[in-house]
Amino acid sequence: MYGTELAEDEEERRRKRAPWGVLALVLLTGLALVRNGSGEFDVGPPQPASAAAADSQVSGGIFAGAAQPLPYALPDRVRIPSIQVDAPTIPVGLDLDGWVGAPPPEDPNLAGWFTGSVSPGEKGTAVVVGHVDNTLGPAVFYGLGALKPGNRVEVARQDGKTAVFEVYGVEVFAKNDFPGDRVYASKGSAELRVITCGGGFSKQNGYDGNVVAFARLVEVH
Numbered sequence: 001m002y003g004t005e006l007a008e009d010e011e012e013r014r015r016k017r018a019p020w021g022v023l024a025l026v027l028l029t030g031l032a033l034v035r036n037g038s039g040e041f042d043v044g045p046p047q048p049a050s051a052a053a054a055d056s057q058v059s060g061g062i063f064a065g066a067a068q069p070l071p072y073a074l075p076d077r078v079r080i081p082s083i084q085v086d087a088p089t090i091p092v093g094l095d096l097d098g099w100v101g102a103p104p105p106e107d108p109n110l111a112g113w114f115t116g117s118v119s120p121g122e123k124g125t126a127v128v129v130g131h132v133d134n135t136l137g138p139a140v141f142y143g144l145g146a147l148k149p150g151n152r153v154e155v156a157r158q159d160g161k162t163a164v165f166e167v168y169g170v171e172v173f174a175k176n177d178f179p180g181d182r183v184y185a186s187k188g189s190a191e192l193r194v195i196t197c198g199g200g201f202s203k204q205n206g207y208d209g210n211v212v213a214f215a216r217l218v219e220v221h
Contacts, residue, residue: 071159108140125186147170173210174209
């Protein structure tokens, strides 16, 4: 009986997850992006170097060094040692305007796992978002644009496992020309996208782009 209930819970969870077709419709328009960020500082957040762009030939298909995907488990915490990130995660969905919801801006050290994606470590592409700044200063993913290929992203999960991802590209995309299929589509293995605001800033419109870190699962602790 217990095993049957678990199977039913898993089926219900997967049924509630936003299907890729629906996400593609929203994301390809560039609407379902993290849009918050104040930009009110003399020195803006670091922007990705052109050398850190994700090569489509490298990122396509199943990576030879990829770890075996994990079953579903909620994420607890995200750590990115190279940019001093160590933050709890909370679930976020789409807001009423069709954007991926961000964590409360009052807490600068908080990341959000997008519940319309797989959980970090599952087969598919998991999505973690966070603010670049708020009115008081830099926030959790302020340094995201400084990541380089080979840097690690660690996601501690509620099943006691830590999914370790290796960054293979970091890019900034204009919000009005966001390549949703390239960013969110499954690559056949367990992948992660970490997203925050970036690009140019104006007081009227905020940031005009999003910084995206591309990473794949390479270890499980």
